[in-house]
Amino acid sequence: MKKVFFLICSVLSCVSVMGQxxxxxxxxxxxxxxxxxxxxxxxxxxxxxxxxxxxxxxxxxxxxxxxxxxxxxxxxxxxxxxxxxxxxxxxxxxxxxxxxxxxxERKSNSAHRKSYDSSDLIYLLMPDRFANGNPAIDSHPDVIENVNRKLDGGRHGGDIQGIIDHLNYIEELGVTAIWSTPLCVDNDEKYSYHTYAQSDVYKIDPRFGTNEDYKRLASELHKREMKLVFDYVTNHWGLTHWMMKDLPTYDWIHQFPGYGQTNYRTTTQMDPNTSQYDYRYCMDGWFVKSMPDLNQKNPLVLNYLTQNAIWWIEYANLDGFRVDTYSFNDKEAIAKWTKAITDEYPNFNIAGEVWMHDQAQMAYWQKDSQVGAIQGYNSNLPTVMDFTLHDAIMEVFRVEKPTWNTGIIQVYENFVNDFLYPNINNILVFAENHDTPRINELYPNFEDYQLAMTLIATVRGIPQIYYGSEIGMKGDKYRGDGDIRRDFPGGWQSDSSTAFTAEGRNETQNRYFNFSKKLFNWRKSANVIHQGQTTHYLPEDELYVYFRFMEGKAVMVILNNNKTSKELSLDRFTENLKGFQQGKDVLTDAVIKLGHKLTIRPKKSMILELEK
Missing domain, CATH: 2.60.40.10 (Immunoglobulins)
Known part of the structure; x- marks a missing residue:
């Protein structure tokens, strides 16, 4: 019996002329x-x-x-x-x-473009929720869903022009790279604002702007010596993708036949004891019913995705990728996809979303991992996301009664396993993103925000922050994703106030912003943080101390996770303090003499640039 390869209907309505x-x-x-x-x-x-x-x-x-x-x-x-x-x-x-x-004609030196690295600070934003620079395109006749700002899960009208309009604000904050969630067309009837269910991967969604607008965003960033990171989706498209109505081959997508739900258990990818049934439903199952799973085992599919990714790099002059749901892909095929891109662009960085809760499992996915090598696997992926550090940050600052293995020790224990990663400086570190709870909702106190941001700004890796948190923005995950993706105040002409300027921000917003600005702008030129080594000390009484150091430079970081002041004895840190007489606190500009003891105020962090 001949296979039926049509998913929805056999021929697109627009295809009517034979041979056209x-x-x-x-x-x-x-x-x-x-x-x-x-x-x-x-x-x-x-x-x-x-x-x-x-x-x-x-x-x-x-x-x-x-x-x-x-x-x-x-x-x-x-x-x-x-x-x-x-x-x-x-x-x-x-x-x-x-x-x-x-x-x-290819741009000069295109192949050797510089990408993002540990010297950068990445600002993650959702274009639909950041700023509306062109209200005329809020709705568009070529796509279904119209603007509805009253609906949490609706389209709110943010666009590429809105990002461009506020690059001064982003640059002032100390950001050096922008990671925008996807911008290609998503023609779903609802919830299309997040754009992870794409319906045309060669075209920017007209409600965000045009392909030329996206090129202009990259150009404007490059004028400021800033970078643009493209959020690429290899695992799935949307059900409304134009090909889904007339598939090139039956096996262009994974069929069971038709829809089959993933089990989300990406541990089956390396589990030597897993069943083939579970393995298949992890890798081949659809992420959700509206997102058909692409079959990268099909050489035509893999080549299509590879060329599309390279096309966007060349066309828009991109500086890097973040890849959605990386560990849900066929692992052999995604390794080929990644290698093809990094072969063409040897310095190009790609961060994969490997949302796992064990360092060995995450390290498995980084390029040249010895963990992966046990099974003869190399993903070729330069950067993985440090989800275990994120897990710790979600908990440590609200532990009321710390125990042997709860409290600030959870942060310490995360770094104990750094030996598992082949390139520890190429780890993406973050407190939150567009899929997780907002840290300012979990931790409504400014002091806890300070602790979290001090941590991700001073440890190894590439820090990523989430739009709005730098002004204290909240959002409740339990109310739905729309609430953790609130509109940035001042991004719409009808907004009663704006947080894009010091004059428009209220006292609380300025408190958050001014701290963030000082911290992140200091980090921009802190080579000892970008490239230095780390020595950390076992936390005592919820005080965590670590040093970043290189070639005569050293920074001492202290986190006090207590609601009371604590006295810190400096004697146990002699191996790192030897030869240094004082330290300048980056956050207060105070110069502190290094004696035998140091008093740390409640829920405070200190970053001391050590001086001889």
Whole structure:
């Protein structure tokens, strides 16, 4: 029996003319790429019946699938100069259609672009909730869901122009890179604002702006020597993606047949005792019912995703990726995807969302991991996210009665396992993100915010902060994701006040902002934090002390997790304090003589730049 590969219907309504090509993806490419070939996908009614040739380019391969509406043409572009070429579809000797395909001139030194690293501070924002710079595009005839700011889970109207309008604010805070949640089209009827269920991965959602607007955002950031991180989704698309109505192959997505729910247990990816049933439903199951799971084992799918990622890097001049649900992908295929990108861009950083709660399991996913090597696996992923540190931060500052293994010791124990990671400075550290509880909701006291931010700003790795927390913004996870993704005050013309300026912020907001600004701007030039080694000491009486040091420079960090002042004896820190006479407190500018004892106020942190 012939396989039925249609998920929803057999032919898109827009495909009506026999032999007419309606889509070309990628829409153009670049000369001078390391990979000497590009695979061009054509889509149109029964175009697979025709034979393609390309004037001026060698056609290395033509691939047809069971769906006659697709044609995959591999072009050899090695040593080919930029220009516009003609893809000609022929029916015997008859020319049916000519499709222009451009190879653009690649930017100078594009392959060796600098990416984000431990010297950066990343600001995570959700465009729909940050600022509305162009109210004229809040709703758009090409997509279904209209703006409804009264609905937590609705579209609120934030856009790319809103980000550009407030780059001064972000830069003033001390941020050096922006990670924006996805911006490609999401044409769901509801909850489309988060844009993780994409329906066209070559096009910016028109409610956010245009592809050119996104390029302009990158350009404006680069003028400030700031970076743009693209949130890439390899694991799934949205059910409204245009291909889902007419799949290129039955196995373009994982089918059970149709929908099958993931079990979310990504530990099955390395569990030597797991059942094949559980393994399959973790990796192949759909993240949610509206997000079909892509089958990267299919070479056409993997190549499509690889080329799309490279296309965005070249087109928008990107500085890095964060990859959503990294550990839900086919692990062999995602390793190939990652390697293909880092082969093309050797300095390009990619942070994978590996949401696990054990350091060995997370380290498994970092490039060149000895943990992964036990099973002969290398993900090629430069950066993983430190979810175990996040787990600790979610708890430690509200422990009322610390015990042997609760309280600030939980932070200490996280760093005990740093030996598991092959590149400890390439770990993304964070207190919260767009999927987690807001720290200012968990910890309504400013002092706890200080402790959390001091921690992530001074430990190894790449710190990431979440928009709005720097002004004390709250949000209750139990009320739904919409509440932890509140609108930034002042981002809309109708807002009664703005937190983008000192004059517009209230006293509490300025207190949060001024502390954050001082801390993060200091970190920008603190090489000892970016590249230094760490020595930490077992916490005593909820006092945690650690040192960052390199080549005669040293910083002493003290966290007092008590509601009372504590006296800290300095004698046990001699190995790190030897030769230093005083320290300048980064947070207060006070110069402190280093005697035998030091008094730390309740719920306070100190960052001492040590001086001889």
């Amino acid at each position: 090509v309606d889509r070309v993806e990628p829409p153009f490419w670049w000369s001078g790429m390391k990979n000497p070939a590009v695979q061009v996908m054509l889509y149109g009614k029964e175009i697979a019946k025709y034979d393609p040739d390309v004037k001026g380019l060698d056609v290395a391969d033509v691939h047809r699938t069971e769906n006659l509406n697709y044609l995959f043409i591999t072009l050899n572009i090695a040593s080919v100069k930029a220009g516009i070429f003609e893809i000609r579809l022929k029916d015997g000797d008859d020319l049916v259609q000519t499709i222009p395909f451009e190879l653009k």
